[in-house]
Amino acid sequence: MQAPRFPIEPLLPAILRSLAAHPRLVLEAPPGAGKTTQVPPALLDAPWLAGRRVIVLEPRRVAARAAARFMAQALGEEVGGTVGYRIRFENRVSARTRIEVVTEGILTRMIQDDPMLEGVGAILFDEFHERHLSGDLGLALALDVQAQVREDLRVVAMSATLDGARLARFLDAPRLTAEGRAFPVAIAHVPARRDEALEAQVRRCVLDALAAHPGDVLVFLPGAREIARVEALLADAGRDVDVLPLHGDLPLERQAAALAPADDARRRVILATNVAESSVTAPGVRVVVDSGLAREPRQDPNSGFARLATVAIAQASADQRAGRAGRVAEGWCYRLWPASQRLEPQRRPEIAQVDLAGLALEMAGWGSSDLRLPDPPPPGALAAARELLQRLGALDAAQAITPFGRRVLALGVHPRLGAMLLAAEDAPARALACDLVALVEARDPLRGGSGLRDDWQSRHRALAALRGGRGDPEAHRSALQAIDQAARNWRRRLRVDAEPPREVPAHALGDLLAHAFPDRIARQHPDDPRRYQLANGRSARIVDESALYGEPWLVVSELRGDPRGGDGLVLRAAPVDAAALERDFAARFVEEDRVVWDARTRGIAAVRERRFDRIVLDVRPLPTPDRSRFADALVDAVRQLGLDALPWTPGLVQWRERVRCLRDWMPELGLPDLSDAALLDTLDDWLKPALAGLTRLDALDEADFGEALRSGIDWSLRQRIDALAPVxxxxxxxxxxxxxxxxxxxxxxxxxxxxxxxxxxxxxxxxxxxxxxxxxxxxxxxxxxxxxxxxxxxxxxxxxxxxxxxxxYPRHPWPEDPWSATATHRAKPRGT
Known part of the structure; x- marks a missing residue:
């Protein structure tokens, strides 16, 4: 049987010529052109590859497995021979493997562990338009390796819908474009009816498509939950119709069933996430039903992690999805949104909208913050990520990675969870930590119920019940099974032989979670048992029916902030043992003598304060305070109250304005900046000496304040100010x-x-x-x-x-000739 030909095949010689002459390439090819499965084998005999491996980066596990399986079958081999793959918790490579398909986090670990990339000759970034943070980081690391030590390394960015011109400029690379093989696709918009749920809308469109058109139907849904609901609703689709789910959490055999050719006598409805948007092909599809939705990572301020959120897709994704209907013949696409709705042209890069703690740690581990990323990280988000890493102990005060941070980095998990895994001291604790990682990363296994379930204890009990063969009516069994499998994978990864505990002591969960959320360790307020002060300085409340009521210490893993700046709401937390905090976080308990500004008395307060981080545990007055620190406290008062708290006189206000004007008019004078911002930034230099010996801000007199303000200008320059800008x-x-x-x-x-x-x-x-x-x-x-x-x-x-x-005004002069008249400030004498 003749092997199928792919539209990209005529372009393969040009790809080889380009890579022989230039180490980087941007390759644009529409869906179905064959770039994922045809380009890597075509490189194997290239002289510049010299027998080394080709790494193919795929954003998703399903696509990685499918691409490796297709290439292996084309060679007449099993996966793990010439072609293999590596994904999280799964490795199908051998010493013979020349083409290795990996997911994004795997590539990052490969480069961090072996910066020389020994044995690797090329890295292909497939579906780069998806702009995952790990993909951007992997490309930046590969470019750095190429620039520093491996000029012979080839880097190829491939996609169907990327902005090829922009990426080619960024990479300083040639750009090649393959022709597609697509048939016309008719687009119809079928918005929801009044009060119609998404699942019901999908069912209606699928049944209409089966009745009106030939071939299989590919349905794009945002996630596994929606797929399961639609699958149940399509149980009566017909005896000759198979309804098949396709998403990353399915067992391999079920994924393979959705991607295998159909029996000619049966029709298929494939319910897929955006994994079917690119890289994998479902044969026989003639109709696409597109919900217009996808789950993409977004920063979740409640948890501090990037969580999958349901969002509208970009126009580029909509075009790719519709193109799946025109692979074998003319097709049809039902879009489940109004034709008037406008989509964003391209997907926003993850770096602009997710938690950056992992990126900051990777950059520190690499030893450079100057990596060439396609889009720079937002400075505020990156600074917050580095502050968190310092709290976790992964970075030092100079923002260099610590030995502990390197151990966290090697785990390939969010730094919060990595810190927690490493904090577990024995096998039972490590098994429990694996449970917690699986629980924290997963969707909530508990059903909504009538109230907010804000404790981790109930979730772990539900997991233990599943393992003991007991059902929990308040939990989703499928969600618990996925969590149990993830916990097993973590135990295998960390070589933990101990079984997870069936029963957990009251504070065991919190004592571990505290290492993941040290900034959210919280102490009960002495005057309000439902209010807590957090280690990061914020405050939060538990709900009235909280299972955590009465706990003196908590660690809060999920917190809904108040946009108005009030108390947050505790969504999920666990009790913490105070003795464990003293043991594990001893350095954060400090006792300090402080001389501070008391806004209530508008004077100096000298106290001895005991704190855990920013939680004040005890305050006592100091009988003999250090008076040399009073001036610092008064300077802090001005920072809090502003410059208006100082004894300005009208003359001093005008003097300051004269200096500021002359600074603009005559910059050659070199006058100092007396703007509000500059004065506040330099309070220690010009104001603090004038406050020495004072105990109250209002004790500073006008003369001393004026001299302090003028202190940066010498006498001769002051004279020039008076002459150049006279009063x-x-x-x-x-x-x-x-x-x-x-x-x-x-x-x-x-x-x-x-x-x-x-x-x-x-x-x-x-x-x-x-x-x-x-x-x-x-x-x-x-x-x-x-x-x-x-x-x-x-x-x-x-x-x-x-x-x-x-x-x-007849008594005042109004001469006809003002040029020669005599000036006067008086009226004319009477009678004149």
Whole structure:
């Protein structure tokens, strides 16, 4: 039987030529072109590969297994020979393996463990458009290896819908595009009916598609829960119809059944997650039913982890899904959203919307924070991740990885959970820690019920009941089975021989979880038993019916924050033994003498404070405080209260504005920055000396404060300030008038019009660089005109002003020729 030909085959010689001449390549190929299964074998005989392995990165386990199986069958071999795969908790490679298909976390571990990548000649990043954080990191590490030590390493980024031009620029790489083999696909939008649930909408569309069109039906649903519900609803689809689920948690044989060719006498409805969007092919599909939804990682502020959230897909994903219907003949796609709904063009990269603790630890383990990532991590999220890693003990104060952090990194799990696994001291505790990792990573196995179940104890009891052959009516059996399997995998991974305990002491779960959530260890408030203060300084409450009521110490693994800044709500927690905290977190218990600002008394408070992290355990007054620290406390008070708490006088306010103006007008003077931000940043330099010996902020007098503010400017420069930006200026009437300064506006001279007779030009300051803004006033002091061009005012505007004002103020001079008139601040004598 002749092997099937793939659209990408004519492009294979060009791919080989490109990689022979250049170490990087961007390859665009539509779904079904064959890039995943045809490119890797085509590289095996390339001279530059020199007998080394080809690593193929697949974002999903199902795709990794399927791709390896297809390539092995094409070679007439079993998986584990020339072609193998490695995914979490599963390894099918041997010494003969030349093509190794791996998932994203596996690749990161390979590079971290062997930066030289001995025996690897090429790394292919398949479906790179999905922009998983691990894929971005894997690419950055591979590029760093290539730049530093392995110029001969080939790196290929492949996808059907990536922004190829942008990625080619980023990689400085050639770009090749393969032709597809697709038939027309008719698109129909079938939005939900009034009050129609998603599962019912899917059932309706599937039955309509089976009746109207030939071939198999591929249904895209967000996750396993929706697949199970739709599978149950389609039980009556027909005797000749097989309904098959396809997602990553299924046993291998069930995944294989969904991907195998169908019996010609039967039709199939394949219910899949977005694993079927790319990399794997379900043969015989003529109809796609697309829910328009997917589960993607998003930062969950409640748990501190990235959790899978149900989100609308991007337009690129919608196009790929529809294309699955046109692989063998013309097809049809039912989209279960209105035609008016607009989708985002491309999927947002995970790096912009997930927890970055794992990335920060990987970067520290690699020894560089300058990795070339396709998109930079958000600075705030990265800083928060590093702060957490320091709390866990994985990074030191200089943000370098610690020996403990390297052990956490080697586990390939979220750093919180890795820290917990390593904290378990004996085999039974490690078995319990494996249970907790499985429970924390999984969806909640308990049913909703009537109230909030906020304790971990009930969940572990449900898991123990499953293992003991007892059912729990309040738990999902399938969810518990998945958790049990994950816990077994972790015990096997960590070589834990002990069986998990059937019964757990009251604080055992919390004592372990505290190592994963040291920032969320919480102590009961002395005046409110439902309120807790957390180690990170925040506060939280438990619900009235909480199973945790009365516990003096908790570790809170899930916490719903209050957007208004009030107490959070404890969603899930476990009791912690105070003695275990003293033993395991001794360094976080501190006793410190503090001299602080007391906002209530507006004075200094000297106390001896005992704390666990930021939880205050005990406060006692100090009879003999260290008075040398009072100034520090008063400086902190100004930081809290702001600069307005200082004794500003109008003259000092104007002096500061004069300096700020001159700093802009005449930068060559080198005047200091006296903005609010700069003054607050330098309080220790200019204000603290003036506060020495004081016990209250209001004891600082105006003169000392003024001298402190001027302390950064020497005497000669102060004289120049007075000359260049004078407080007052002489006017033709013989008097001096005040100039008003403001940093964000021109300087203002408010003066009665009669006092400027005979003055032809606008007065200027700062060596003539800055004209004053003249507020010309009536004899009663009311504004008549604002101008920065006095000559133009006399020539053009004054005649109209004179005509109007002469009758209103007859005792004041209004000469026809203001240029030669005598300036005055007085009215005319009576009778003149």
């Amino acid at each position: 007052r200026i002489a006017v033709p009437s013989g008097l001096e008038r005040t100039i008003a300064y403001a940093h964000d506006a021109p300087p203002v001279l408010a003066v009665k019009l009669q006092e400027l007779f005979g003055l032809a030009e606008t007065p200027r300051i700062a060596e003539g660089r800055v004209p004053l803004t003249l507020h010309l006033l009536s004899p009663a002091g009311r504004p008549l005109q604002v101008t920065r061009d006095l000559a133009s005012f006399w020539a053009n505007t004054y005649p109209d002003v004179r005509k109007e004002m002469k009758g209103r």
